[in-house]
Amino acid sequence: MQRLGFDASDIKYVLISHAHGDHIGGAEMLQNRGQRILVDPRDWDLVEQFPNRYLTMAPKRDLEAEDGKQLTLGDTTITIWRTPGHTAGTLSYTFTVFDNGRPVNVAYSGGTGFLFPSTTPDLGIKDFQTYIDSQKHIAAKAAETNATVILSNHSVHDNAVNKIRMIPGRANGPHPFEVGADMVQRYFQVMQHCARAAQIKLERIA
Numbered sequence: 001m002q003r004l005g006f007d008a009s010d011i012k013y014v015l016i017s018h019a020h021g022d023h024i025g026g027a028e029m030l031q032n033r034g035q036r037i038l039v040d041p042r043d044w045d046l047v048e049q050f051p052n053r054y055l056t057m058a059p060k061r062d063l064e065a066e067d068g069k070q071l072t073l074g075d076t077t078i079t080i081w082r083t084p085g086h087t088a089g090t091l092s093y094t095f096t097v098f099d100n101g102r103p104v105n106v107a108y109s110g111g112t113g114f115l116f117p118s119t120t121p122d123l124g125i126k127d128f129q130t131y132i133d134s135q136k137h138i139a140a141k142a143a144e145t146n147a148t149v150i151l152s153n154h155s156v157h158d159n160a161v162n163k164i165r166m167i168p169g170r171a172n173g174p175h176p177f178e179v180g181a182d183m184v185q186r187y188f189q190v191m192q193h194c195a196r197a198a199q200i201k202l203e204r205i206a
């Protein structure tokens with residue numbers, strides 16, 4: 001952050017997409033520095049259930065997410081959307097960033113990947129339905145806000161590493177992260193179709 005000219009003490013809120021170790025690491029340290037941590041209530045339960053799962057990953061219960069809750073920071077507002085599935089309290093966001101002053105709308109998907117008890121029909125069929133419904137929810141919000149950028153909680157899923165490599169060569173061309181509203185919608189369609197395919201498998205077993 002220092003190298004990019006930011007001051008870590010300017011952080012006001014830390015929004016946790018979900019309480020898995022690779023996403024909540026460091027939150028306890030930031031909380032101890034006085035920064036506010038926002039987690040969905042159901043993932044706060046997860047944190048409290050497994051406080052010693054990983055070192056430094058158990059912040060104390062602080063801000064709780066609600067569907068449609070907004071945080072305004074400077075010239076932008078972030079809207080929080082509940083998208084349960086990957087965990088019971090997975091969060092996604094829509095917000096506006098500025099590309100050389102031009103507003104660009106972003107959809108951030110907080111739970112790319114199936115990581116719930118999905119191997120048996122009794123649990124899995126319902127879990128995949130929750131996942132599908134959440135993808136529809138964030139896809140609708142992405143459409144409403146005209147999101148032309150998709151960010152995933154894992155950079156392998158949104159090709160972020162390659163997009164970052166393309167930035168120095170963009171000249172006056174489009175920003176590599178700006179893939180267009182149609183492509184953003186296709187991302188969420190692929191998520192729904194993959195979940196539906198896994199769900200059909202379980203329906204056949206049942």
Ligand SMILES: [Zn+2]
Pocket residue numbers: 018020086115
């Ligand atoms: Zn996860």
